[in-house]
Amino acid sequence: MEKSGWIPTMCYQCKAECAIIARVEDGVLKEIRGNPNSRGKACVKGMSGVSLQYSPDRLTYPMKRVGERGEGKFERISWDEAVDIITTKLKDLRDRGEAHKLTASFFPHSITDPKWRFLNAYGGFINTALPHCDSAKILAWIKTTGGVPNHHIPPAWFTVPEGGIMMLAGRHAFGGLEDASIPKDILEAKERGAKLVVVDPFFTAEAAKADQWIPIRPGGDTAFFVGMIQHIVANGMYDREFVANWIREGDFKKLQDYLADKTPERMSEICDVPAETIRQLAEECAMAPSVGVDSFKGVMLGNALDFSHAWCIFMAVTGNIDNPGGQPLPDLVPLSPVEPAPTPPSLHDLGWHRTGPDKDKFEKYSFIMEPTWYEAQAIRNGDLKVLMVAEANPALTEMGDYSWQKAVCEKDENGNYKLELLVSFEIMLSETSKHADLVLPDKSYFERWELLYMPWWYNFGHGVALRQPIVEAPGECRHANDVFIEMGKELSPEYFQFDDLVSYYDIELSGLGLSVKKLQEMGGHWSPGSIGFRKYETAGGFGTPSEKVHLYWEDLEEAPWSQAFPRVDLPLEYRAVLDDYPFVLVSYRTIFHSGSGQWTFNNPQLRDSISGFQENPLLMNPVAAKELDVSEGDTITAESPTGSVQIQVKLSERIRPDCVALGHGFGSTVGGVASACKGVSDNRLIPDAGATLDYQDLIGGEAHVSTRVRIVK
């Protein structure tokens, strides 16, 4: 049956998964729009989904490696053979008592994703296919409020009132990466009298629209926020009612003591923002009806948890937790469990294998998932034996100079690969699948069912949304979820007693009185339509043990250094090699690309000079370039302590003179489009995190976006 007309579904060009409608004509996808029933916008990546769907590089049948790993030589095999290879290996692994040495890298579209269920049932671990970009933010909010705002829960910009302040601290909010409606929401809030402040060493698209741009020293965010907090608290400008009623007893006093020497002047020395500016913005924030802060880069540095902590304290003392225009706390609607529910393997007992000899350092690690980017390290330690990757590209996503690619090719003394099996589910060949033993053709997001249950998503509030097949998949493509269910039925049948993916979703939806069919008939989207403000009032408190906001984190008093209150210094990775590497590498994002994903980097429209971002020259401030006698268009070598790349220089006033900027995610050499375009992966310069544990926030924050570099002509 070939469909025609506009069909509601969900985009998956990036992790925002915006609600879209797609026009299909006689079974052919033609156009995409934002779904007018669900905030109504789609971005340039979303629009380019049509080119993804009809890419000549689509994989259409399963393949098995015939050469050495990384050579990219494959032969066609059947699905039966492919599944048999995997299940045989997994049985063997489990029989050896090493089930926990399976890891699957994928993005869980829903907290009830059947792939995750498979891992829990089998005894392996998940990592999210990308660095845990927001783990520090999540951890900090859990510790402070018991809530779980991940990076997909920015302030609800559409709720910002006149006079409210919107602060983007190292956050590319116009990238459409939380929702395509965010740029419009921010600009409309601005038009109704809210103020936009951008704190970023790079003059971003957001800075261009901002009322105030603060070109902060990279990593100075903690000092900057603590300076503002000090000014607010010392001058009695804090939200007295919130502090009196909702902050745990004793915490505010401890905060005052901590702040005693954190004056704007002192913080200014660290963050390179004038003390006057710190005071001005602090006062404005204290007076404003609301302050909403969003950050991303700030929660990805070595001191990520410190900054996230400062952010939470700032929101608390200004009374901006869960109020209109402030930081929303998520609400959950209950989906029905699919019984029996498997018990996941213990992360603390069986996990941490990525850390190798430094395992003890992770004693206080408290995020729900393993740190992601130690796959290379884990392979070398013998802790990772089978890796299955879906919708992910660790070959480019992992930091270190091709460290992952080298590790998967490493052999033991017997000449066997240390990583015994590498499986890649992909819709087109990627750097990762090029290294895989099995390459399995996945279905695109226009060809498959998927229930999205992200209760906190910006775009549909606490609700569910349905991705549905609108066109036929080419060749023998199978959705990875279907394959995992098939393997689950063979390896852990007691947990896979449902028929198929749709019936699995039907069970989950039954708690809401819904089914896949019903959801489809409703337009593919269910939500109560409300966010709810100050929910802690009706709930009688916060989700913390004391039911109050915890500013002081006593569990981190002495571990491995005191982080009971934020450390204000620049992250260690910015201080350690200051003299030899004078520049900070700012890795910036654009709306055109999502992470290091092959989906956008091999898309002709997203690499076209007119409609996308083709290559990423190194941006240098002309003042800095002149000092080094570097001119526009020169090819230079950028060296970090662990890697080096040759790259062309583009002079730009948009970057601080002590920084250089590089667009994130480039470097793919696979695929017709990607291989025809230039570009350098910033991850080649950023050290493999496993090799720089001393720089890391081993409690949960993770340094993975930056490094210091030097420029060699």
Add this chain to the structure above:
Amino acid sequence: MKQVSMMIDLNRCIGCRTCVVACRNHKEIIDHNKAMPDEIPYYLRVETREKGAFPNLSMDSWIVPCQHCREPKCETSCPEGAISKAPETGVVTIDPEKCTGCEAKSESIAVEKRKISPCKGNCPANINVQGYVNLAAQGKFQEALRLIKDENPFPAICGRVCHHPCESACIRDDVDEPVAINAIKRFISDLDLDPETRYVPEIKEKKDEKVAIIGAGPAGLTSAFYLAKEGYQVNVFDRLPVAGGMMAVGIPEYRLPNDILEAEINVIRDMGVEIKTGVTLGEEISLDSLKNNGFGAVFMATGLHFGGRLDVDGEDLPGVFSGLDLLKDIALGKKIEIGEKAIVIGGGNAAIDSALSAKRLGAKEVTLVCLEQRDEMPAWNKEITDALEEGIEIANGLGPLRFMEKDGRLSGIEFQLCTSVFNEKGEFDPQYDDCQLTAMETDSAIIAISLLGERNFAENSGIAITSEGGLWADPLTLQTRIEWLFAGGDSVSGPKTVVEAIASGKEAAISIDRYIRGFDLREDRVKEIDMASDVYKAEYDPAKRAQIPRLKPGERAGNFNEIEKGLTEEMVIQEAKRCLNCGCSCIQSCPYSVIQFDGEAGKSHKCDLCQDRIYAGELPVCAEVCMTDAITFGEYDLVKQWAVCDGRTIVTDLSKGSMLYIK
């Protein structure tokens, strides 16, 4: 006039390019299965402007779809009449039934056909050469004239004296000979001589601002033409008693008849430009007086009106003339006694013209003597041929040592052998062998070696002078160190051609307009010209290049009649058909570069403002999908009203067509 529009809010546009992709998908101008970056057509693009220096920066983005111009140049340029502006919407569309892609074959390489044809690319004045040639091939001369005058106010003059780099670049030369472009232009432009058929451009809204131009030569008058067209009040001052500068007093009538010059200057006068002759800067007027009289900007295009000196003995004897003065005196109708024998010293075009003029003044024997060997002479081959045809002897490799005297006047010249003219670096550095001397008898000598400008006023007015002796002006903007003073033409560049002076005058007009309106002078000024190198014409006319009729050498003696004659209408049409159509007329005429070429169909195509959707009550796709709702669609007058009511600023340097850009 009815006109729909889109109002683009720069405060809202974030440069995300979502519209570009949505438009492509909707219009199905992309083959998703084959598309490669930078080869995909697009109906709109995003431009970004960054201003300031760290940390005081601003950055704006906006979209550039087809501007649906009030007077679309593409419409004028289309030889097939395929482009029209809909009366009920003002939308400009290309009719695919009529468009032939300028006779492109159907599997043309689209990227190549989107390039500029070499004739246009090489023209200093950037005239849409292929456009007017194609129009001429169809006998559409009036339309062709308009197209030429969009870029050049002196086409009839250029049709006679231009060194036509367009023809040197013409790809037809690879087949046989270049298209006789200049002769075609001359025929078209002669329409300008007749008040009935001439083209006087419409003056845009009259402005109060006044601009003064010093020098009524090609650079000065060109900027006057374009500034007047923009609505400025323009006064041109010249110290000579006639207008035209070197076109009047440096180019002899046998090349450029006076009535042609006058006709084209009259068009400029009729546009309201006041040309005041016999007015000398530093005497009747000064920069201060101009400033005090309310001129917002001044353009100095004073040219080079002094002949260089040899600095050898006897140079001031009676019978020794400056070539420049000679040509000027002839032009101004003064009587000159040249004698029977004349020697011209110099190897350039001015020397040739001095020699040919001496011949016409009655000299029986005229010898041209120069340092250079024949192949080193700076004169154009065509001019050297003219001279040889008329029996002028050329003596190469000789440098004058002294002028000999008899009875108080010139009797002859002694020359020394010039062993080399240029050094290893290619610089002018003549070496002589003074043992090898040659003496020639003569009644008169004409020195035509170099041209110099008058510098006193510049020094007195504080205008910077370059080490070469020219006025200093920013090479891109022609602005001098005095911000309201601009300088161009030969007085800045040294001796160049008429068409180069025209190009300079145009740039000056752009700068002055921007200066007066307070816009950035430098922005978007550097244009990279990507020229077509391949031809995709379905089939070409094998005819040979037309022979241009000329006076026989015998018919030239003793008169200043025009040597070259024009082609007939029939010949022009035939010649124009020889064009290989390297590019596309409409694409080359579009000031906004928004027209695309469909290689497979062999046709041009572009944004039609989603006309079918407009009729159905829907928004153009770009407006519908805009992430930030930055685009408002509606009638031009209405959306403009909205902008005004909201207190928004109209960004006038962008809002030139029918799209409205606001901040």
